[in-house]
Amino acid sequence: HTSSKRIRAINNLVGPSSAGITTYNGCEDITIAGNKISSTVGYGISADACTRAFIADNTVNSTGAGAQCIKLNAVIGGYVCDNVLSNSGGHSISVEGSSSNVVVSGNKSYSPTSYHINLSTTSDITIRGNSLSAGQIGIAVTSGVNSNIVVESNDIRNTTLNGIYVLSTDAIIKDNIIKSAGSHAIRFANSGTRVVGNDIATVTGIGVYLTAAV
Numbered sequence: 677h678t679s680s681k682r683i684r685a686i687n688n689l690v691g692p693s694s695a696g697i698t699t700y701n702g703c704e705d706i707t708i709a710g711n712k713i714s715s716t717v718g719y720g721i722s723a724d725a726c727t728r729a730f731i732a733d734n735t736v737n738s739t740g741a742g743a744q745c746i747k748l749n750a751v752i753g754g755y756v757c758d759n760v761l762s763n764s765g766g767h768s769i770s771v772e773g774s775s776s777n778v779v780v781s782g783n784k785s786y787s788p789t790s791y792h793i794n795l796s797t798t799s800d801i802t803i804r805g806n807s808l809s810a811g812q813i814g815i816a817v818t819s820g821v822n823s824n825i826v827v828e829s830n831d832i833r834n835t836t837l838n839g840i841y842v843l844s845t846d847a848i849i850k851d852n853i854i855k856s857a858g859s860h861a862i863r864f865a866n867s868g869t870r871v872v873g874n875d876i877a878t879v880t881g882i883g884v885y886l887t888a889a890v
Contacts, residue, residue: 679701679702679703680699680703680704681703681704681705682704682705683699683703683705683706683707684707684709685697685706685707685708685709685711686707686708686709686710686711687709687710687711688711688712689711689712690711690712690713690714690716691713691714691715691716692714692715692716693715693716693717694716694717694718695716695717695718695719695720695722695743696711696713696716696718696719696720696721696722696736697711697713697720697721697722698719698721698722698723698724699722699723699724699726699729700722700723700724700725700726701724701725702725702726703723703725703726703727703729704726704727704728705727705728706723706726706728706729706730706754707730707732708721708723708729708730708731708732708734709730709731709732709733709734710732710733710734711734711735712734712735713734713735713736713737714735714736714737714738715737715738716738716739716740716743717739717740717743718739718740718743719739719743719744719745719746719747720734720736720739720743720744720745720746720761720764721734721736721745721746721747722744722746722747722748722749723747723748723749723751723754724747724748724749724750724751724773725749725750725751726750726751726752726754727751727752727753728752728753728754729748729751729753729754730754730755731746731748731754731755731756731757731759732755732756732757732758732759733757733758733759734746734759734760735759735760735761736759736760736761736762736764737761737762737763738762738763738764738765739763739764739765739766740765741765741766741789742765742766743764743765743766744764744766744767744768744769744770745759745761745762745764745767745768745769745785745788746759746761746768746769746770747769747770747772748770748771748772748775748778749772749773749775750773750774750775751771751775751778752775752776752777753776753777753778754777754778754779755778755779755780755781756769756771756778756779756780756781756783757779757780757781757782757783758781758782758783759783759784760783760784761783761784761785761786761788762785762786762787763786763787763788764785764787764788764789764790765789766788766789766790767788767790767791767792767793767794768783768785768788768791768792768793768808768811769783769785769792769793769794770793770794770795770796771793771794771795771796771798771801772794772795772796772797772798772819772820773796773797774797774798774799775797775798775801776798776799776800776801777799777800777801778798778800778801778802779801779802779804780793780801780802780803780804780806781802781803781804781805781806782804782805782806783806783807784806784807784808785806785807785808785809785811786809786810787809787810787811788810788811788812789811789812790811790812790813791811791812791813791814791815791816792806792808792811792813792814792815792832793806793808793814793815793816794815794816794817794819795816795817795819795822795825796819796820796822797819797820797821797822798817798820798822798823798825799822799823799824800823800824801822801824801825801826802825802826802828803815803825803826803827803828803830804826804827804828804829804830805828805829805830806830806831807830807831808830808831808832808833808835809832809833809834810833810834810835810836811835811836812835812836812837813835813837813838813839813840813841814830814832814835814838814839814840814854814857815827815830815832815839815840815841815842816838816840816841816842817841817842817843817844817847818841818842818843822843822844822847823844823845823846824846825842825844825847825848826847826848827840827842827847827848827849827850827852828848828849828850828851828852829850829851829852830852830853831852831853832852832853832854832855832857833853833854833855833856834855834856835856835857835858835859836858836859837857837858837859838857838859838860838861838862838863838881839852839854839857839860839861839862839876839879840852840854840861840862840863840864841860841862841863841864842862842863842864842865842869843864843865843866844866844869845866845867845868845869846867846868846869847864847866847868847869847870848869848870848872849862849864849869849870849871849872849874850870850871850872850873850874851872851873851874852874852875853874853875854874854875854876854877854879855876855877855878856877856878856879857878857879857880857881858880858881859879859880859881860879860881860882860883860884860885861874861876861879861881861882861883861884861885862874862876862883862884862885863882863885863887864884864885864886864887865886865887871884
């Protein structure tokens with residue numbers, strides 16, 4: 677879809693295919709829900725340059741090399757919630773490109789090639805109540821300039837690297853469970869970040885690792 681409004685893509689079965697469901701370039705009020713997508717070469721679900729994108733209750737399994745299960749780029753407002761994502765060829769969920777006012781919650785993610793949830797150049801993003809297992813990093817906020825990031829009440833287990841890795845000023849990292857991380861459980865830098873009430877066990881590295889702050 678391009679420059680469309682009030683778009684609904686609901687309860688479709690997609691795959692194998694080059695990509696699953698894609699919308700871009702000025703669309704508004706998009707709902708992508710209840711779809712089952714598998715074996716795509718590209719992204720499972722992609723929303724690009726859109727306003728108010730709501731992506732919920734989808735199942736995405738097995739995307740191609742470097743392709744996210746769900747990707748939001750330059751999306752203003754919306755949520756990614758209650759999706760089940762597995763075997764991503766890239767990140768399970770990527771929010772990037774000056775996206776803002778997005779909630780990522782209640783998702784279950786298993787065994788991505790890269791990270792479960794990745795933010796790059798975003799603002800006003802809340803990552804809450806997700807269940808993340810295996811993969812490299814649970815939640816990464818390490819690329820571009822990110823602001824007003826909240827990471828709370830996530831359950832992260834069996835990552836090969838960090839459980840949570842945040843390079844963002846004034847972030848809030850609270851009430852997360854992190855078990856069996858191959859490196860540090862929580863790694864962060866930059867000033868104003870608050871790390872509160874997290875439950876950490878069986879990590880190879882440091883529980884809470886502050887690398888630098890000014």
